[in-house]
Amino acid sequence: MTEAKQLLIKRYIFFSAGLIILSLGVTLTIKGHVLGLSPWDVLHYGLWETFGLTIGSWGIIIGAVIVIITSIAMRKLPAAGVYINMFCIGIFIDIFNFLLPDPENLTVQIVLFCPGVIVMAFGVAFYITPNLGAGPRDSLMLVLVQKFNFKLSSARNVMELGALFFGFLLGGPVFIGTLLIVLCLGKLIEKFLPITRRMLVRYLGHDDPNIIKVKN
Numbered sequence: 236m237t238e239a240k241q242l243l244i245k246r247y248i249f250f251s252a253g254l255i256i257l258s259l260g261v262t263l264t265i266k267g268h269v270l271g272l273s274p275w276d277v278l279h280y281g282l283w284e285t286f287g288l289t290i291g292s293w294g295i296i297i298g299a300v301i302v303i304i305t306s307i308a309m310r311k312l313p314a315a316g317v318y319i320n321m322f323c324i325g326i327f328i329d330i331f332n333f334l335l336p337d338p339e340n341l342t343v344q345i346v347l348f349c350p351g352v353i354v355m356a357f358g359v360a361f362y363i364t365p366n367l368g369a370g371p372r373d374s375l376m377l378v379l380v381q382k383f384n385f386k387l388s389s390a391r392n393v394m395e396l397g398a399l400f401f402g403f404l405l406g407g408p409v410f411i412g413t414l415l416i417v418l419c420l421g422k423l424i425e426k427f428l429p430i431t432r433r434m435l436v437r438y439l440g441h442d443d444p445n446i447i448k449v450k451n
Contacts, residue, residue: 242439246365246446247319249435253362254320258327260355265290265328266335267348270412273355273420274395274402275372277413281405291329295321298371305374308382316368324370348412355416356423357431363424364431366447 264272265280272280275297282293298321306312338344363369372394379390395417403409429449436442 242443242445245439246367246435246443249438250316250362250365250367251319251323253358253360253364253431254323255327255358256361257355257358258324259331260351260353260358261324261328262331262335263347263351263354264412264416265332265351266338267344267346267351267412268408269341269344269410270348270415271408271410272413273416274399274413277402277407277409278398278405279402279407281402281407284407285405289329290332291325291327293325294328295325298325301371301375305371305378308378313371313374314368317371317374320362320368320370352412352416352419353423356420357427359420360424360427360431361434364428364435364447366445 261273261276264270265276268280271277275294276290279290279293279297282288282297283290288296302313302317302321338347376390376394379385379393385393399409399413428447432447432449435446439446
């Protein structure tokens with residue numbers, strides 16, 4: 236096996252580990268859902284409460300619909316990382332949701348929710364560091380930017396507000412924690428990126444021009 240292939244495999248292992256960490260963070264916030272959830276998870280939770288299946292299953296279904304829309308709009312199939320992202324996160328959210336107990340005590344829910352936001356941010360930084368493809372929702376955001384001349388921030392806001400609105404109508408939990416995630420998640424990811432980049436460089440054995448760059 237060539238060195239390039241070995242490095243690619245290592246990047247995919249790091250990428251997959253990040254998705255698992257992210258899934259754990261999402262599940263911790265779901266266990267503390269009395270404080271609210273992230274906009275997309277409000278939608279997935281609302282769909283689960285209204286139509287059944289599982290929260291992870293709805294994450295995969297919504298992701299698949301978005302992949303179809305973006306593929307048609309861009310006239311090309313997304314990178315492999317998009318599919319791995321879509322299926323792994325949905326599957327591992329359901330696994331962690333099954334393994335972790337459902338706390339009824341408000342204090343316990345708060346104790347789970349707050350670390351959950353931090354774990355989510357660390358997981359996102361972890362999985363985007365190898366630079367192997369954005370998730371389905373990020374791909375749709377780029378479509379809005381390229382096809383409809385949206386600003387990046389405006390595209391993200393439109394998508395999240397839409398998910399939040401329909402999720403709320405379906406009974407998804409919206410509260411102060413939702414606002415906390417919207418305001419803090421991006422900043423936390425920025426804080427973690429230099430750390431996860433150093434971790435990946437150490438894992439690879441040297442720097443790699445293919446992995447994400449971090450501004451000083």
